Amino acid sequence: MSDVAQLAKLIKQASAITVLTGAGVSTASGIPDFRSSSGMWTEDRSREYYMSTRYFSRDPIDFWRRYKDIFHIKLMQNYKPNLVHTFIKDLEKDKRVYVVTQNVDGLHQAAGSSSVIEYHGSLHTATCPVCGTKMSSAQILEEETPRCHNESCQTIVRPDIVLFGDPISKHSEAEHVINSSDLVLTLGTSLQVSPFNMLPEYAAYERGLPTALLNGEPTMMDSLFSLQLRGDLSETVLSLKKELSE
Structure with a gap:
């Protein structure tokens, strides 16, 4: 049985699935990734310095100039969900699906996913640090x-x-939905960022759940996963959809 067929079987058997997603899920929508071997953070490490709490506190005016430049394509909202987002949404037809995403682009919600934990926050709003007014x-x-x-x-x-x-405030919430699941899928992430990369380990070792990694490149955590499907994510999802329909 092929890896795609094995994964399709696990999905069919599952009543609740947690899907962990990274930048690779949104690249087919035209949004560049961050942490792959050719990602934008790899190209220019200074972005990590400028997109920091320390730099915002030091020079908020220049911070906003750089922020709008780095995230320009996202802030202009000239992008749409792709077939990977819709595939994840369509899994909800006959099972509970929880999405925990590193992405800040809002595309899972735009695709219609009903339960999305934005692990790293959202580009779509800002908050006054003094009075709490939202923008x-x-x-x-x-x-x-x-x-x-x-x-x-x-x-x-x-x-x-x-x-x-910044501290991560959503980690316990992410573990909670993993506790409510019987399958964990990890899509489009290099698993370089902690503590997000602890979630597959928690699922596999602490909870003993079957896990699958769908990614374009190898990661340092590949050995955690019951199944590894490597290649273009859109093509992998198309193969998986075909297998699920049979």
């Missing part, structure tokens, strides 16, 4: 340096993504 992405784009729209405040707002140096 939408449209409002963020209105000003070069977005400030709180509360007239009595006017503080420079902070984007609702997890910056370098």
